[in-house]
Amino acid sequence: MNSGPRRLFAGWGRATWTSAHVAAPANQAELEHLVFEGLEGFGRFVPRGLGRAYGDAAQCAGGLVIDCRGLRSVIDVDHERAEVRASAGISFDELLEFIVPQGYFLPVTPGTRFVTLGGAIASDVHGKNHHVDGSLGAHLKRLCLVTPTGVLECGPQVRREEFEATCGGMGMTGVVVEATLRLLPIESSWVVVDTERASDLDACLSLLSADPAKYRYSVAWVDGLAQGKRLGRSVLTRANHASVAELPERWQRQPISYRAPRVVKVPFSPPFSFLNPATVSAFNEMWFRKAPRKRERRLEQFASFFYPLDGVGNWNLLYGPRGFTQYQFVVPFGAEQALEKVLEKLSTGRVASFLAVLKSFGPAGTGPLSFPTEGWTLALDIPLATPGLPQLLDELDLLVAGAGGRIYFSKDARMRPELVQAMYPRLAEWQAVQGRLDPTGLLVSDLALRLGLTRRESLRHPETSDK
Numbered sequence: 001m002n003s004g005p006r007r008l009f010a011g012w013g014r015a016t017w018t019s020a021h022v023a024a025p026a027n028q029a030e031l032e033h034l035v036f037e038g039l040e041g042f043g044r045f046v047p048r049g050l051g052r053a054y055g056d057a058a059q060c061a062g063g064l065v066i067d068c069r070g071l072r073s074v075i076d077v078d079h080e081r082a083e084v085r086a087s088a089g090i091s092f093d094e095l096l097e098f099i100v101p102q103g104y105f106l107p108v109t110p111g112t113r114f115v116t117l118g119g120a121i122a123s124d125v126h127g128k129n130h131h132v133d134g135s136l137g138a139h140l141k142r143l144c145l146v147t148p149t150g151v152l153e154c155g156p157q158v159r160r161e162e163f164e165a166t167c168g169g170m171g172m173t174g175v176v177v178e179a180t181l182r183l184l185p186i187e188s189s190w191v192v193v194d195t196e197r198a199s200d201l202d203a204c205l206s207l208l209s210a211d212p213a214k215y216r217y218s219v220a221w222v223d224g225l226a227q228g229k230r231l232g233r234s235v236l237t238r239a240n241h242a243s244v245a246e247l248p249e250r251w252q253r254q255p256i257s258y259r260a261p262r263v264v265k266v267p268f269s270p271p272f273s274f275l276n277p278a279t280v281s282a283f284n285e286m287w288f289r290k291a292p293r294k295r296e297r298r299l300e301q302f303a304s305f306f307y308p309l310d311g312v313g314n315w316n317l318l319y320g321p322r323g324f325t326q327y328q329f330v331v332p333f334g335a336e337q338a339l340e341k342v343l344e345k346l347s348t349g350r351v352a353s354f355l356a357v358l359k360s361f362g363p364a365g366t367g368p369l370s371f372p373t374e375g376w377t378l379a380l381d382i383p384l385a386t387p388g389l390p391q392l393l394d395e396l397d398l399l400v401a402g403a404g405g406r407i408y409f410s411k412d413a414r415m416r417p418e419l420v421q422a423m424y425p426r427l428a429e430w431q432a433v434q435g436r437l438d439p440t441g442l443l444v445s446d447l448a449l450r451l452g453l454t455r456r457e458s459l460r461h462p463e464t465s466d467k
């Protein structure tokens with residue numbers, strides 16, 4: 001196994017870079033050897049998948065990053081139970097290529113298919129269907145986890161605390177090696193999509209609230225720069241998997257195929273961000289006007305509906321050398337004013353967000369650190385070169401926390417530790433389990449260090465400890 005020289009790591013937002021040694025175990029035995037006997041000299045480690053967390057969750061300044069992509073020996077569908085058993089280093093892209101032709105879809109998928117199964121579990125990812133299906137953890141049957149204290153199998157019935165602490169535990173409970181996931185049977189690889197424009201935030205929220213079970217998948221693209229009466233104007237896309245009967249006759253003979261568009265690459269990182277208030281405002285105007293006022297029952301292949309950004313491999317380079325952050329929060333239903341206030345502050349501050357996405361979440365899952373809680377979630381990609389951004393986002397954090405909401409660790413690179421306890425009131429419960437699995441504090445990420453997530457690190461940030 002290679003635990004070679006130091007490398008620089010950053011998240012998808014390319015915001016904060018730190019250096020660490022890297023080890024890339026090719027299988028579970030090599031991983032166990034590394035975790036139980038090979039950590040001397042490194043002091044601490046963090047698992048890493050495909051590096052799609054936007055911030056500093058999968059990096060470990062001065063320690064060891066364990067690249068988990070080599071964990072890929074198992075991928076096996078059980079048709080009787082409609083479930084897949086797979087190694088944690090396998091990507092959702094690879095899983096889909098394997099399961100879709102066999103008539104299954106992932107029960108939950110984030111907006112990119114270039115995440116590993118292990119990374120998705122650690123973030124307890126949500127998709128456009130949280131209001132119906134919850135987050136990924138709700139569909140897991142079991143996990144195999146390599147922790148500093150040993151290898152353990154866990155699931156909703158067996159070692160439940162360890163299982164729940166791992167779903168959304170941001171890699172701090174151990175390295176997921178393998179998991180068994182329930183699948184969603186599908187008749188075709190097409191989705192039937194309804195598109196509708198909403199003239200302002202109220203209209204958008206009413207459309208998203210009306211008959212939520214009618215669509216398995218719902219999302220609204222929001223024009224983050226629109227102000228005044230147009231604040232929150234948006235384009236909703238809502239969809240269901242298409243049955244064979246819903247397809248034109250000529251497609252019915254072969255309703256299922258894995259057709260993901262070829263990935264093109266941005267050839268270089270421009271010296272500045274292409275995405276500024278002028279370009280984003282022009283794009284938003286065009287996008288809103290181009291969208292049909294109302295269009296029903298358009299058939300799309302799943303890849304273009306679920307993964308519109310994946311066609312361009314490294315689009316994150318377009319934000320230039322300063323990088324970007326994704327500001328994603330959730331506030332409870334009833335706190336719509338906070339949502340409106342956030343949008344107002346961003347649009348009057350001319351904060352250009354090329355991508356602003358609003359969804360509704362159903363009831364929270366069981367993970368103490370899992371992000372989704374019932375309410376509205378808004379995610380905005382924001383260039384870090386935006387003047388005054390740190391102060392503005394600090395202000396928004398207070399607004400979100402004051403409304404009973406929280407920030408998503410998987411997207412964060414800048415939040416302050418003081419607010420963690422308020423946003424994640426079950427932190428102490430999670431810390432107790434994490435501390436049992438890693439009593440000497442070997443699992444450390446830059447995120448955990450910055451926010452004082454683990455009990456050891458929280459001693460540095462007394463605000464986050466349970467006192």
Ligand SMILES: Cc1cc2nc3c(=O)[nH]c(=O)nc-3n(C[C@H](O)[C@H](O)[C@H](O)COP(=O)(O)OP(=O)(O)OC[C@H]3O[C@@H](n4cnc5c(N)ncnc54)[C@H](O)[C@@H]3O)c2cc1C
Nearest residue numbers: 049050051052053110111116118119122125126170171176
């Ligand atoms: C374009 C885009 C769209 C996205 N859309 C969504 C979305 O809709 N919903 C959503 O929830 N998220 C979304 N995300 C975030 C993404 O799903 C998560 O950050 C996910 O965790 C990334 O997986 P990864 O394999 O790249 O993990 P990494 O980014 O490498 O790591 C993320 C976390 O997982 C841990 N980890 C990685 N592998 C393992 C392992 N084997 N065992 C234990 N811990 C591990 C790391 O320590 C780290 O804490 C999006 C990201 C991008 C770039």
